[in-house]
Amino acid sequence: MLELQTFILLTEDILMIGSLQIDGEPTPNLRVYHFDGEDYVANDMLDNMAFLCALTFPLPKDGVDVEIRLFSDPPPAKPNQNDGLFMTCHDDRLLVIGYDAYVSDTETEYYSSFVPLSSLMAIVERCLAATDSEETIISHSEWAHHTEVTTSVLSDVWISVVHGMRAITHEIDGTLIKARILDFNQYAIRKDLEEGRARTSSYEIVGAETPAVRVNGKFLKDGDGYINSSLKQPYRVVSRDLPKSIRENVTDLMLTEDSVVMVVRPSIRTLLLI
DSSP states (O other): OOOOOEEEESSSSEEEEEEEEETTEEEEEEEEEEOOSTTOOTTOOGGGSEEEEEEEOOOBOTTOEEEEEEEEOOOOSSOOOTTOSSOOOSSOOEEEEEEEEEEETTEEEEEEEEEEHHHHHHHHHHHHHOOOOSOOEEOHHHHHHHTTOOOBOOOSBOOOOEETTEEEEEEEETTEEEEEEEEOOHHHHHHHHHTTOSBOSSOEEEOTTOOOOBOOTTTBOSSOOBSSOOOOSOEEEEEEEOOTTTGGGEEEEEEOSSOEEEEEOOSSOOEEEO
């Protein structure tokens, strides 16, 4: 039976799941299914759905456990505020793919790839239009290139929330604990660049020259060792230190249109701070 680790709806009738096997062989991958049509029933098994393609990841070494995580959130329909730091993109949404590698309880690496849904759907739509009945297995180097995986960020805590085309990460750098917001709204970025706002006191735009992120050699089998292709789209980033009084107890971060929600877990109770 197929091992399902995580899933997400790309559209109303396109399902993506994270799995660790292809035909019984250990291969971390994202499997895409189409469940539209007369033959579909609401409680159908995955094996009975129309399989479109599998997007593979680099193979882990023997003894390395891998976890795949998917995060996305449709943007709200309400209009943007004119004075807001970020503008919500209503034409696209961000898909965040987590690839976590575990050697032991004390040796773990977390990689997160940020993918515009519109880029990913270009591959899915080609598979939908294909007439070949054979299963389509797409290597990581191929789909990472074509889907314009924008970056990978090493994060010590899983990504809590995606808001439209933005994501928030919880990052620890030595004794410094920060909230980092990444915004992939290309319309807003183009507008900033045209008006000479590549860097302001509030945020900066990271350009397309950022190199690919190389995975620690302890985790992967022979291969190029890259978890994604090089950056293809610029993005805006805001980084803020968490309050000193609570930073060590912040376990998760969530994102709204103009606020950060912190989950704080002291010894007795859990708090939500906005």
